[in-house]
Amino acid sequence: MKIVLLSFVFALATSGCALTSKSDVMAVRWFTPEAPKTTVTSAGSSARNSTVSLELGRVTSGSNLRDKIAYRDTAYEMGFYDDKRWAERPEVYVRRELARTLFEEHGVRRALAGQAPTLDVEVLAFEEIRGAYPAARVTLRVVLHDDVRAIFEKTITVDKPSASKSIDGFVQAMALALDTAAEQVARDAEVAATKP
Numbered sequence: 001m002k003i004v005l006l007s008f009v010f011a012l013a014t015s016g017c018a019l020t021s022k023s024d025v026m027a028v029r030w031f032t033p034e035a036p037k038t039t040v041t042s043a044g045s046s047a048r049n050s051t052v053s054l055e056l057g058r059v060t061s062g063s064n065l066r067d068k069i070a071y072r073d074t075a076y077e078m079g080f081y082d083d084k085r086w087a088e089r090p091e092v093y094v095r096r097e098l099a100r101t102l103f104e105e106h107g108v109r110r111a112l113a114g115q116a117p118t119l120d121v122e123v124l125a126f127e128e129i130r131g132a133y134p135a136a137r138v139t140l141r142v143v144l145h146d147d148v149r150a151i152f153e154k155t156i157t158v159d160k161p162s163a164s165k166s167i168d169g170f171v172q173a174m175a176l177a178l179d180t181a182a183e184q185v186a187r188d189a190e191v192a193a194t195k196p
Helices: 002-014 089-104 166-196
Strands: 030-031 052-062 068-072 079-086 119-127 137-146 150-162
Touching: 030 166, 052 089, 052 166, 089 119, 089 166, 119 150, 119 166, 137 166, 150 166
Parallel strands: 030 079, 052 119, 068 119
Antiparallel strands: 068 079, 119 137, 137 150
């Protein structure tokens, strides 16, 4: 029995198996698609004073959109980078950008606890489009409701071309796509909230 055990240990130690060999450590890189912006303050603010009040409700995403950066090669095939990650989940970036655009830039009054229509958002896509013409894509499903009826529903997709095929070019394009999507949601929600 000792001879068999020693033979097994010797064979394991001398073979190039994955249990005994060392591989390179994967270096994970972390990114954020938030472009630096100037701060808008209430004193002398350049924000419009809107007559609209809204509550920013739930901002969610599917379980596939977490910290790994997603990419799409074809219309139906997507994957995730193992070594490239978002510093926060995509819905956190979307929520922060929507709040900044609505309440700071557009001057919409923030309502709490059902005092005004609620804007709920689902992040459907937050990904890199790979290929000959790389781009960043943000897709948001938006519902403005008053707890009784939907006032406004829309799916918004924004694609912004990358300046290069590098990850930095994609992240910059994602920042632009996120900014454009938030601006479109804010405009549409303001118009819908003013209709009787």
